[in-house]
Amino acid sequence: MTTSEPAYLVRRIADTWIAADETFSQFYELEPAKELEPQRPPDLPGVEPAEAPFFLYEPLIGHRAPQLGILGIPHSGGTSMLNSSVAGLAHALRVESWKKVIYPSLQESGNSSLYDIGSGRRLLESVAMQDWGTCLMNEAEADTAVPYQKGLAAALDHALDQQALLCCIGGDHSITHAVLQMMAKATGSRRVLVQFDAHHDCGIDAIHQEHPSHSNFVRHLLEQGTVAAVVQIGLRGLRSADQMYSHPGLIQISAEHMTPERVSRVLNEVRQKYDVDSAYLTFDLDSLDPGSFPFVDFPIAAGPTWQNIRDCVTAALEVPIAYQGMDMVEGQGVQSDRHIPGQYELALRMLVYMMDGIDRNRRQFELSSRTGAAREGMLSGAGVSMNQGIQEV
DSSP: OOOOOOOEEEEEETTEEEEEOTTSSOEEEEOOOGGGSBOOOOOOTTEEOOSSOGGGOOOBTTSOOOSEEEEEOOOOTTOOSTTOOGGGHHHHHHHHHTTSOOOBBSSSSOBOOEEETTTTEEESTTOOEEEEEEEOOOGGGTTSSOTTHHHHHHHHHHHHHHTOEEEEEOSSTHHHHHHHHHSOOOTTOOEEEEEEOSSOOOOOOTTTTTSOOTTTHHHHHHHHTSSSEEEEEEEOSOOOGGGOOOOTTEEEEEGGGOOHHHHHHHHHHHHHHTTOOEEEEEEEGGGSOTTTOOOBSSOOSSOOOHHHHHHHHHHHHHSSSEEEEEEEEOBOOOSOTTOOOTTHHHHHHHHHHHHHHHHHHHHHHHHHHHHHHHHHHHHHHTTOOHHHHHHHO
16 A cells, blocks of 8 residues: 555544545544644624534644635625525525535645536635634614624724735625725725626615615715726626616626636726726626526526636636735525525535635735845845836846
């Protein structure tokens, strides 16, 4: 038998840890050790820890601090659908993820990853992530536009303190407005919202137009100046005249014309034209064709293929703009954890690509920052300022 080394911590049985090699063909018993204990999720006010985390994954104490936190925001108060079940999406995806277990690595920070059979890619392999739980309803906030402000604020503060990104799972699309309004913004920074959606969410209502909702939050973000621009991808279908809206900072790519190349080109043009230095990604599950994922409140047919929209999401996250967070919204909850429709695997798969892509984006900018700092240090050490060096060249 070929000898191998323990690579992944598989499970704990009483006081015994069970490990596996990289191929999961050999298993080992490990002695209890402090570094094999899991990192506990942060104790955030207004947030309830998950009964079991996404992918049943817990980073080890010996690993680096998580740099991608997952937070459920079960808000449905911003939707116009009576008795909508979108508040249950985070729970449904969490339960679906338990079928796709990820194991922490023993050699270094990292994990056993997920393998996409269709694309042949390993995903989340280097992502230091952690499930932070689900926001709780605060009675004092029940009648406010965002009844989960306490938990969301605590999660955003913790993410900022840990220099981590936050992945929010709704809930209706109005949570995007709340997240961007509450997200810390450096003085002088300019942010672009990258939105995958079948609707443009800029509606005007004669009675309720001043209240941000799932159908108008983009208009509020633009008119409040919370974002410098919004790039919407995947729009389609018919609209009444009073449902249309235009704004200098609103750029749209319809489902009929979306390709990874176009997404990349448009985002690079927006980055330069609006001088944006950061981005936020939001994914509405109704951007998927209802033939692939029908569990949304307002489905629109003739959507892009799953492969096309996956490739467009990947392309958006490869554009050289620093993403500061993301969310997935508008999927319906399920009536029973034992009978989750198979299409939810597709939603989870999209979430995995988003998490993998935003972490690659984060690491790309970390590397650029370190390289720039090292170069500046070398020039300073040589008695040459950055500006002087450029002038001499």
